[in-house]
Amino acid sequence: MKARSHSPSETAASFLASALTIESRFQTLGDVRSWLTECSEHQQFSVRRIPFAELDQWHFADHPNRLVHDSGRFFSIEGLRVQTRHGPVKEWQQPIIHQPEIGILGILTKVFDGLRYFLMQAKMEPGNINLLQLSPTVQATWSNYTRVHAGKRPLYLDYFLDPRRSRRLVDQLQSEQGSRFFRKRNRNMIVEVKGEVPLADGFVWLTLGQIKRLLAFDNLVNMDARTVLACIPLASPEWRFIPPPQLVIGGDQVEAFGRPVGGFQRDLLLSAISGVSPWRSSDEILSWLTELKTGCELSVERIPLDQVTGWERDEEQIRHRSGQHFAVIAVDVEAGNREVVHWTQPLLEHFGYGCVGFLTQKLGGQLHFLVRASLEPGNRDLFELGPTVACANPEQRIKTRTVPAFLDLFLDPPAGCVRYQAVQSEEGGRFYHFQNRYTIVEWPSETHVEIPPDFMWMTLSQILELARYGAFNIEARNLLSCLDLQANPD
Amino acid sequence: MKARSHSPSETAASFLASALTIESRFQTLGDVRSWLTECSEHQQFSVRRIPFAELDQWHFADHPNRLVHDSGRFFSIEGLRVQTRHGPVKEWQQPIIHQPEIGILGILTKVFDGLRYFLMQAKMEPGNINLLQLSPTVQATWSNYTRVHAGKRPLYLDYFLDPRRSRRLVDQLQSEQGSRFFRKRNRNMIVEVKGEVPLADGFVWLTLGQIKRLLAFDNLVNMDARTVLACIPLASPEWRFIPPPQLVIGGDQVEAFGRPVGGFQRDLLLSAISGVSPWRSSDEILSWLTELKTGCELSVERIPLDQVTGWERDEEQIRHRSGQHFAVIAVDVEAGNREVVHWTQPLLEHFGYGCVGFLTQKLGGQLHFLVRASLEPGNRDLFELGPTVACANPEQRIKTRTVPAFLDLFLDPPAGCVRYQAVQSEEGGRFYHFQNRYTIVEWPSETHVEIPPDFMWMTLSQILELARYGAFNIEARNLLSCLDLQANPD
Numbered sequence: 019m020k021a022r023s024h025s026p027s028e029t030a031a032s033f034l035a036s037a038l039t040i041e042s043r044f045q046t047l048g049d050v051r052s053w054l055t056e057c058s059e060h061q062q063f064s065v066r067r068i069p070f071a072e073l074d075q076w077h078f079a080d081h082p083n084r085l086v087h088d089s090g091r092f093f094s095i096e097g098l099r100v101q102t103r104h105g106p107v108k109e110w111q112q113p114i115i116h117q118p119e120i121g122i123l124g125i126l127t128k129v130f131d132g133l134r135y136f137l138m139q140a141k142m143e144p145g146n147i148n149l150l151q152l153s154p155t156v157q158a159t160w161s162n163y164t165r166v167h168a169g170k171r172p173l174y175l176d177y178f179l180d181p182r183r184s185r186r187l188v189d190q191l192q193s194e195q196g197s198r199f200f201r202k203r204n205r206n207m208i209v210e211v212k213g214e215v216p217l218a219d220g221f222v223w224l225t226l227g228q229i230k231r232l233l234a235f236d237n238l239v240n241m242d243a244r245t246v247l248a249c250i251p252l253a254s255p256e257w258r259f260i261p262p263p264q265l266v267i268g269g270d271q272v273e274a275f276g277r278p279v280g281g282f283q284r285d286l287l288l289s290a291i292s293g294v295s296p297w298r299s300s301d302e303i304l305s306w307l308t309e310l311k312t313g314c315e316l317s318v319e320r321i322p323l324d325q326v327t328g329w330e331r332d333e334e335q336i337r338h339r340s341g342q343h344f345a346v347i348a349v350d351v352e353a354g355n356r357e358v359v360h361w362t363q364p365l366l367e368h369f370g371y372g373c374v375g376f377l378t379q380k381l382g383g384q385l386h387f388l389v390r391a392s393l394e395p396g397n398r399d400l401f402e403l404g405p406t407v408a409c410a411n412p413e414q415r416i417k418t419r420t421v422p423a424f425l426d427l428f429l430d431p432p433a434g435c436v437r438y439q440a441v442q443s444e445e446g447g448r449f450y451h452f453q454n455r456y457t458i459v460e461w462p463s464e465t466h467v468e469i470p471p472d473f474m475w476m477t478l479s480q481i482l483e484l485a486r487y488g489a490f491n492i493e494a495r496n497l498l499s500c501l502d503l504q505a506n507p508d
Numbered sequence: 509m510k511a512r513s514h515s516p517s518e519t520a521a522s523f524l525a526s527a528l529t530i531e532s533r534f535q536t537l538g539d540v541r542s543w544l545t546e547c548s549e550h551q552q553f554s555v556r557r558i559p560f561a562e563l564d565q566w567h568f569a570d571h572p573n574r575l576v577h578d579s580g581r582f583f584s585i586e587g588l589r590v591q592t593r594h595g596p597v598k599e600w601q602q603p604i605i606h607q608p609e610i611g612i613l614g615i616l617t618k619v620f621d622g623l624r625y626f627l628m629q630a631k632m633e634p635g636n637i638n639l640l641q642l643s644p645t646v647q648a649t650w651s652n653y654t655r656v657h658a659g660k661r662p663l664y665l666d667y668f669l670d671p672r673r674s675r676r677l678v679d680q681l682q683s684e685q686g687s688r689f690f691r692k693r694n695r696n697m698i699v700e701v702k703g704e705v706p707l708a709d710g711f712v713w714l715t716l717g718q719i720k721r722l723l724a725f726d727n728l729v730n731m732d733a734r735t736v737l738a739c740i741p742l743a744s745p746e747w748r749f750i751p752p753p754q755l756v757i758g759g760d761q762v763e764a765f766g767r768p769v770g771g772f773q774r775d776l777l778l779s780a781i782s783g784v785s786p787w788r789s790s791d792e793i794l795s796w797l798t799e800l801k802t803g804c805e806l807s808v809e810r811i812p813l814d815q816v817t818g819w820e821r822d823e824e825q826i827r828h829r830s831g832q833h834f835a836v837i838a839v840d841v842e843a844g845n846r847e848v849v850h851w852t853q854p855l856l857e858h859f860g861y862g863c864v865g866f867l868t869q870k871l872g873g874q875l876h877f878l879v880r881a882s883l884e885p886g887n888r889d890l891f892e893l894g895p896t897v898a899c900a901n902p903e904q905r906i907k908t909r910t911v912p913a914f915l916d917l918f919l920d921p922p923a924g925c926v927r928y929q930a931v932q933s934e935e936g937g938r939f940y941h942f943q944n945r946y947t948i949v950e951w952p953s954e955t956h957v958e959i960p961p962d963f964m965w966m967t968l969s970q971i972l973e974l975a976r977y978g979a980f981n982i983e984a985r986n987l988l989s990c991l992d993l994q995a996n997p998d
Contacts (some may be wrong), residue, residue: 026789120802189795191802205802259749299516304976305679312610312681312695399888486794487977 029187030254031262035275036134036226037252037503043130044223047231054238057140057220058150065144066350069333073348074362083322084116085346085364091161093117093448095336095346095364097326098200100395101317106420111326113336113346114396115366115448116200119160120191123242124178124207126155127187128215128223135223136208137174137215138243143446144351145365147453151240151443152232155221173218177209184209188249194445194492196394196402197410198344198366200320203398203488206246226250230502236441237453241496244442248495251482252503253290261291274503282437282460283503285385289478296382297475300483306474307489310391311400318395335367342414344368347450368452371441372410374493375428375456378437379475380463386475388424388467392491402491403484406473410454423470428457435459438500456497519677520744521752525765526624526716527742527993533620534713537721544728547630547710548640555634556840559823563838564852573812574606575836575854581651583607583938585826585836585854587816588690590885591807596910601816603826603836604886605856605938606690609650610681613732614668614697616645617677618705618713625713626698627664627705633730633936634841635855637943641730641933642722645711663708667699674699678739684935684982686884686892687900688834688856690810693888693978696736716740720992726931727943731986734932738985741972742993743780751781764993772927772950773993775875779968786872787965790973796964797979800881801890808885825857832904834858837940858942861931862900864983865918865946868927869965870953876965878914878957882981892981893974896963900944913960918947925949928990946987 040047070078075088085095098114126137141153158172163179177184188208193199217223224232229247232238239247257265266273272284279287298306324331328339336346345367352360377388392404406424415421431439438458445452461467469475476484481498484490490498530537560568565578575585588604616627631643648662653669667674678698683689707713714722719737722728729737747755756763762774769777788796814821818829826836835857842850867878882894896914905911921929928948935942951957959965966974971988974980980988 026791029791186795187791189791189798191798205798255745256749259746301516301519301677301679305676308679308681308695487979489977 024185026251027254027256027260027262030251030257031264032129032134033226033250034252034503035264036136037230038227038275038277038279039133039225040227040231040504042135042223042225042228043133044135047228050222050224050228050232053222054140054150054152058148061142061150062352063142063149064352065149067334068348068350068362070348071333072350072362073364076348076362076364078323082320083324085323089161091119092159095323096200097321097323098395099319099321101315102393103315104393111321111328112343112395113323113326113329114200115198115202116320117159117202121159121204122156122163122175122178122207123154123204123246124156124209125243125246126174126177126184126215127208127210128212129210130223133225135225136229138222138224138229140220140222141240142353143240144349144363145448145450145452146237146240146443146446147451148237151446152229152238152243153240154243154246157242157447173221177211178207184211188246190249190486191488192245192249192492192495193398193402193488196392196396196491198396198448200396201398202396204245206249208246208250227504230500230504231507233500234438234440234502237443239442241443241445241492244496244499245492248499249485253287253479253482255479255483257291278505279503280505283505285380286478286501287503289385290482292384292477292479295386295475295477295480296384297386300480303474303476303480303484307391307401307403310472314393314400316393316395316400342369342411344410344452349450365450366448366452367450368410368444370411370413372452372454373407373412373425373428373457374405374409374454374497375407375424376458376494376497377406377424377427377461377467378458379461379465379467381475384477386477387481388469389474389476389481389494391472391474394491397491403489403494404491405494405497408491408493423473427459431457431459435461438502440500442496442500454493456500458497458501514675516741517744517746517750517752520741520747521754522619522624523716523740524742524993525754526626527720528717528765528767528769529623529715530717530721530994532625532713532715532718533623534625537718540712540714540718540722543712544630544640544642548638551632551640552842553632553639554842555639557824558838558840558852560838561823562840562852563854566838566852566854568813572810573814575813579651581609582649585813586690587811587813588885589809589811591805592883593805594883601811601818602833602885603813603816603819604690605688605692606810607649607692611649611694612646612653612665612668612697613644613694613736614646614699615733615736616664616667616674616705617698617700618702619700620713623715625715626719628712628714628719628733630710630712631730632843634839634853635938635940635942636727636730636933636936637941638727641936642719642728642733643730644733644736647732647937663711667701668697674701678736680739680976681978682735682739682982682985683888683892683978686882686886686981688886688938690886691888692886694735696739698736698740717994720990720994721997723932723990724928724930724992727933729932731933731935731982734986734989735982738975738989743777743969743972745969745973747781768995769993770995773995775870776968776991777993779875780972782874782967782969785876785965785967785970786874787876790970793964793966793970793974797881797891797893800962804883804890806883806885806890832859832901834900834942839940855940856938856942857940858900858934860901860903862942862944863897863902863915863918863947864895864944864987865897865914866948866984866987867896867914867917867951867957868948869951869955869957871965874967876967877971878959879964879966879971879984881962881964884981887981893979893984894981895984895987898981898983913963917949921947921949925951928992930990932986932990944983946990948987948991
C-alpha cells in the first residue's frame with residue numbers, strides 16, 4: 019500500500035498562508051498591474067461584430083435548427099422550452115448554449131521557499147470589455163485539447179492530464195450559468211508541481227493574497243479563474259478540534275501565520291473553520307434542499323432555435339422581442355496570443371450590469387451567508403444553491419415590477435455595510451460584455467431578517483462542504499472567490 | 509433566532525445505542541418473528557400472473573409506444589437506447605421503468621425510556637417471493653399521497669409531510685436501480701416524534717439492533733426499509749476528536765454503551781468514526797470520480813417500447829430473445845392490508861439469484877471497502893458508487909464469459925472470510941421475485957489486491973459522507989444497511 023504523502027490539514031494551511039501573503043519573491047502587486055497593462059498594450063487584438071453570414075466554420079444547421087460549428091464540436095446554440103411550478107414565470111422559451119463536453123479549468127501551483135504560488139495567465143477573450151484579464155494556467159475545452167481546430171496545444175496542459183506529473187489538490191466538476199448553458203460543467207483543478215516549471219511568456223506566479231487583492235479591482239481576474247479559486251479549502255474541518263500551530267484563536271483576536279486577523283476577516287475565517295452552525299445543522303440544510311426538490315417540477319425540452327417563441331433573428335442577431343435578456347451575435351477576432359490567431363464565433367451579448375450579492379449576518383456569534391436555492395433550466399438537478407441575489411437585468415425587473423427578494427439591498431446598500439464591491443466579467447469566450455456588480459453586505463446582527471422558504475443561512479464551512487460536491491452555482495462561487503482574509507489596504 | 513435543540517453527535521449516539529441493543533421494552537426478537545409469521549398466515553393474499561389484456565386501468569399507449577396507467581400517474585414502462593464508451597458493451601436497448609415522481613420512504617422513530625425505537629410495518633408487496641416483509645412506516649409514491657387511485661391515505665403520512673409534527677433526522681434523495689429505473693429517486697426520511705404515537709394494526713416498534721438481527725435472515729426486511737436504514741449516521745465525524753462519553757476506544761478493545769465491541773464489529777465501528785483514511789483522502793476520492801466522469805460518454809434516448817431491439821412481446825410478457833435479463837409481466841393482486849384491496853399491475857420478473865458483494869480489507873490498520881464506480885443508463889449523473897460486485901445474472905455472465913471483476917470471490921468465498929451473507933429481495937412493488945445474495949467478504953490484510961481503475965478503497969466514514977449526497981447506488985446502500993455492530997449470536 020502506498021502511504022499518503024500529505025494531510026488535508028497541511029494543504030489547507032498552505033493555501034491559507036498564501037491567502038494572507040501579498041509579499042512575493044517574484045513581483046509586487048504594482049508590478050503585476052503594470053505588467054497586465056503592458057500585455058494589453060503590446061498585443062494586437064481586434065474584435066469586430068459581423069453578420070451571421072460572415073461566420074467562418076459556423077452555420078445554422080437543420081433538424082433541429084441550431085447554430086453549430088462545422089466540426090460538430092465546441093458548442094452550439096439551440097432552443098429550449100421550459101415549464102415549471104416554481105417561481106413567478108411558469109413557462110418560457112429561450113436560446114441556450116449546448117456544450118456537452120467537460121472542459122478543464124486548471125491552475126498550477128508550486129511552493130517556493132515554503133510559500134505557495136499560483137501560475138496565472140494574461141489572456142484575451144473576445145467578449146471581455148477590456149479583452150485581457152488574468153486567467154487560470156489552462157482553459158481547455160475537450161475540443162481544445164484533442165486539437166479539433168488544429169491550433170497550438172495549450173501550454174502546461176500535460177500537468178493536468180498526467181497524474182504522474184503533479185498532485186491534484188482540487189479536482190471537482192462545477193457547473194456554469196444554468197440560465198445560459200444546458201447542463202454544462204467544467205473540471206476545476208488545482209495541481210501542485212514539485213520540480214522545475216518553465217515560465218512561459220504571458221504567465222506570472224502570484225500568491226493567493228495577491229490574486230485576492232486584484233479581485234478588489236474591476237475586471238482584472240476572469241470568471242474561469244474565479245470559479246477555480248472558489249474551490250480552494252482555506253480551512254480544514256479538523257481545525258475546529260485541532261487548529262494548526264500557525265493559527266491562534268483567542269477571544270476577539272485571531273492570529274494566523276504571524277498576522278493579526280480582525281474585524282470582518284476574522285469572522286470570515288472563523289465561519290470557514292467552524293463546522294457547526296448554531297443556526298442549522300448540515301442535516302437540516304440537506305433536508306431543506308430535499309424538500310424543495312421533492313416539491314418542484316421542471317420540464318425542459320430542446321427545441322429548434324428558429325421556433326423559440328418571443329425571439330427574432332435578423333442578419334446580425336437573435337434577440338428577444340422586448341430588447342431585453344440577451345442577444346445572440348457573431349464576432350470576428352484577430353489576436354496575437356491565442357492558439358489560433360484569427361477566428362469567428364457566436365457570443366451572447368448582455369446589456370447593462372447584472373447584480374450578484376450575498377447578504378451576511380452574525381447569528382449566534384457566527385458569520386452566516388444567506389443562500390438562495392435557485393432553479394435554472396440548464397441545472398442538472400433542479401435547484402443549485404446561489405447567492406442571496408443573482409439578477410442579470412435589475413433595471414428590467416424594476417420596470418416590470420418583478421423585483422426578486424433582497425435586490426433593493428444590493429442596488430442601494432446601507433452605509434457602512436458593504437464588505438466587498440467590484441464589477442466582474444462573466445466568461446468572455448461565450449458572453450459579450452456580460453458584467454455583474456458583485457457585492458457582499460453585512461447586516462447588523464441585532465436586526466431580524468425575514469427570509470422566504472427558498473432561502474437558508476449557512477456558515478462558510480457549510481458552504482464549502484456542499485460546494486465540493488457541486489451544489490453551488492457559478493454566481494455564488496464567483497462571489498465567494500472574491501472573499502479576502504487580508505486586512506483592508508490603507 | 510431559533511436555537512438548535514440537539515447536536516448531530518447526540519443524534520448519532522442515540523442511533524448507535526439502538527443499533528447495539530436487542531433487548532426491547534415491547535417484544536423479543538422471537539416474538540417479532542412469530543408475529544410476522546402470524547401476519548402472513550392471517551392475511552389473504554393472492555398474486556396471479558395474467559395476460560397484458562387483463563390489466564385493469566393499464567394499457568399500451570402510442571406515440572411513443574409504452575405501457576402506462578390510465579391516469580398517466582404511477583409509472584410507465586418505456587424503451588431506452590443506450591450508447592457509451594465505457595465497459596465491454598458499447599450499445600444496447602432495453603425496457604426501463606419511468607417514474608418521474610419522487611416518492612417518500614419514511615421511518616418514524618421515537619425514544620422510549622432513553623432508547624430509540626423504529627416503527628416498522630408488516631407489508632405485502634406482490635413481487636416478494638414470500639409476499640410479506642418488514643417495511644418502513646410509510647412507502648408512498650406521490651400518486652399515493654395525493655390519492656390518485658382513491659385508496660386509503662397511508663397511515664402516519666402526516667408525520668413526514670408536516671415539519672411541525674416531527675423532527676427530521678434523515679431526509680435525503682436517494683436513487684433506485686439505474687439499470688431498471690430511469691433517473692428514479694425517493695425521499696428517504698427518518699423523523700422523530702416526541703409525543704404519543706398510536707400503534708396501528710400491522711405495525712411494530714423495534715430497536716435498530718433488532719432490525720439488524722432480522723437482516724441476518726433471508727427476505728425478512730424489504731428493500732425500501734434497507735435503503736432508509738442505510739442513511740443512518742452510526743457515528744458523527746467529530747467523534748474522531750471528541751468521542752461521546754459512552755464510547756471508550758482503547759487498544760484492541762472498544763466499549764460502547766457498556767458493551768464490548770470486538771473483532772470485525774470493532775473494525776466496522778472504527779472505520780465509521782475515523783474521517784481520515786491512511787489510503788486516500790476525500791479529495792483524492794473526489795478527484796478519482798471527477799476523472800472517471802470527465803472521460804466518460806453516455807448517451808441515453810427514450811424510444812418506443814415496441815421498437816426495442818432484441819426484445820419480443822407476446823400476450824403475457826416482454827422478454828429478451830435470449831431468455832435472459834428480465835421480463836415485463838402483468839399480475840392480478842388481491843390483498844387485505846393494502847390501501848386498495850384488489851388491483852392489477854405490471855412487474856419486472858427476474859430469474860435466479862443476483863450477486864451483490866463488498867470486499868473489505870484492513871489497510872494501514874483501518875477497515876476499507878472496495879467501491880466500484882458503476883455506469884448505469886438510468887443514473888442521473890453518469891457514475892454512481894456501487895459495491896465491489898453487483899450482478900443480476902451471474903450464471904449468464906459465466907456462460908457468456910463476461911464475468912465482472914471479483915465475481916468469483918463472492919460466488920465461492922474462501923473459508924472463514926465471510927462476514928455477512930443472506931438473500932434479500934428487491935422492491936416487490938416493481939420487481940417479481942428479484943432476489944440477490946448479499947455477501948461481505950473480508951480479505952486478510954497482508955494479501956495484496958490488484959484493483960482496476962474504476963475501483964477505490966474507502967473507509968466506512970468516507971462512504972457515509974458521500975452517501976449523504978446521493979453518490980452511492982441502491983445496491984451498495986442495501987448491502988451497507990445489513991452491517992451489524994452487535995457481537996455475533998451464539
